Amino acid sequence: MDILDLARLQFAVTTGVHWLFVILTLGLVPLVAIMQTRSLRARDRVRRAALDRMTRFWGQIYVINYALGIVTGLVMEFQFGLTWSGLGKYTGNVFGAPLALETLIAFFAESTFLGMWIFGWDRLRPGLHVTLIWLVTATAYTSAFWVLVANGYMQAPVGSVVRDGVAYLTDFGALLTNPSALVPLAHVSLAALLTGGLFVAGVSAHHLRRGREDFRGPLRTGVLVAAVVTFPVYAAGGLQYPIIAATQPAKTAMMDEPGWVLWGQYVMIGLGYLLGILALAAFLVVFREPLLRRRLPAVVAVALTAYPAGEYFGGFLFNEPGPYRGPIYLLWFLIMGAVLLSRPVGPLLRLLPILIPLPLVASLGGWISREIGRQPWIVYGRLTTAQALSPGLTRTMIISSLAGFVVVLGALAVTNWVLIARTARRGLEPAPTEPAAEPVPAF
Template identity: 50%
Template sequence: MTDETLARLQFATTAGFHWLFVMLTLGLAPLIAVMHTRHALRGTPLLERMTRFWGQIYVVNYVLGIVTGLVMEFQFGLAWSGLAEYAGNVFGAPLALETIVAFFAESTFLGMWIFGWGKLPKAVHVTLIWLVTLTAYASAYWIMVANGFLQHPVGHEVRGGVAYLTDFGAMLTNPNAINALVHAATAALMTGGVFVAGVSSYHFLKRTAEREFFRASLRLGLFVATPAAFVALYYGFVQIPTLVDTQPMKAATLRGHIDDLGSLRVEDVQAQLAQRFGAGDYRPPTWIATAFDVMQDVGYLIFLLIVVALVLLYRDWYLRFRPAAYLMLVAVPLPFVAALGGWLLREVGRQPWAVYGELTTAAARSPVGSMAASLVLFCGVFLALGVADVALIVRYARRGPAETDLGGSPGDGQAERPTASLAL
């Protein structure tokens, strides 16, 4: 492999892993906010226990997701300094805002929420988890604004080989950012809903004594996942006209997998791009069509499974039909598979461009030596973090609400545990 290929593989690995953490974080936050709000309004102990149990899993995933984000940004600066030199004046602003929102505001609100159990007024405590949710989605927006510029650069001019921002509003309303944000955000909500439903199904299969606890969790998870999956599928197709207009080569590569692409052909687009930008191969890898099929087909399968599960909630048929619980448990990793397919389609599909039509990947790479050692190091770190995340989540999910650490106090029969501790 060339050093450029290794650098691209390193970024694909780190960014792809980080995105999987973010999917679950974005998906769980609104559900936990709803649980906490209902508890504050009703004062029901069951809702408080639900908030603490699912909140504990959220915090574990959030903490490890922050670590992967920091590692990803470090390797980004290490391997892609050419991109920063060319477009840093433009997409540096949204990246800086994302950092302020995610690493300062969101983390601060979450810390106050974690340690605020039994110490803050109910209204303040509930407001904090909603602020965590809002800042999480605001962070996602700024990331998509920056990525949207890479996909379809708008609102700037190039002077002396460097891009300068001229129209911030155009950048903020870039269709490549807005439509993709809706698609990704609703896919994340679907992920959170399926995760909650899947873990609840696991406890039904174990014939747990917490039947009412997981029945309420299952219902909330499915009620959120069903409309979210529909909107995610819909906004996947909403992006196709923009894709044809802004990235015709990617669209042409998907010919035969997407309807209504007209006469768009790879050969014709290649000839047009070669005439416009000079000699070169402007075709992305053909396997992005497979990534598209995986994303789309798995998305359809998830939607079918959650709709069937939602129907089976009628008169508790779901609890009496064990195959439904098995299917929902098996479905837990499916949203992550679909998300990975979509990420590969979006990012690899724009090759050979780092900034579409303006800066190639080769020109964006840092002038460093072999990337082999760096690739092994970063992949090793991310593998360890991924294993730790899955192991901790599985551990807490299997333990159930009886041994929840988040928000613990002596009054809960947890006198030997530090208040609001997380046994990490």
């Protein structure tokens, strides 16, 4: 491998590992906020205490992933400046401000709100405390927006002119409304919710198998979120194809190559529809009792109506029956079968924990296809990857820094998942016991 290939591999490793932290963080924080909001609205004191314990449990997992994810982000930023200084020189005047805003939001605003939330338990008023976790959620997704504004410019440069080999911003509004940023933002946000939903459902299923009934509520919440966002995830993904065809015709041509279709597109489609089928089947099984007892005729009618609607939607969205129509048919047949047969929930509890890594793998594959398809451009049509490479780099420097990053990021990733696994297995903290009443002396 030459220096450029090694540098690209280094970027892929650092950014890919960091992305796994980001997608889980974005997926967990709104679910934690929802749980704490339910606790605030609970009128029964016992139920409120139980929901508070549940919020603390999921909040601990979120904080572990967030804290170590920040460190991986610092490693990624370090290698970015070390290896790709040519990109900063070319685009610094364009998306330097968005990246600066992302840093301010992620490292200052979001971290400040999160710190106040962590140390505010039993110290702040409940309403204010819930507001803090929703502010953490808002700043997390705002941070993702600014990152995708920068990445969207790299995919389709807009609102700028080039003078003396340097890009200068001319239209900030065009930069913020770039379709190559906004549609992927919707896709990433929905994919994060799918990741968080299946994570919560998988961990909850693990505890339910061990008879811990406190986790039935989070199981329903996780499965419901995953089921609701399943179709929008793939709809948002499909909406990117016309944008790619208009802005990056070379990437579209690459996607039409037999090798890419066989090993890339079909695999991702298959994995995506597998997640969709399992999420919706899980939704129907977990909520089987009210569906069967009260809403069976309505659900069957909706499923029968949605069958041709799904066929039309698939053909319209993807412009071809190809690999899409078959899974859509299968999906609706499984919905009707799950409703009518209503299998016991036991096998599902064994299956859900296995699903936890699948959306992580799918989202990482989507990111890889988005970045690889842009090559040899780092800013499409304007700056090549080779031109963005820092001058003076040697093969020895790249190999040594790559090895160092792999060790550091590997240690962080292993530490993160070990801590998450231990926290998840431990479950809820013991409920506080009421102090025993002192005996009244008899006279």
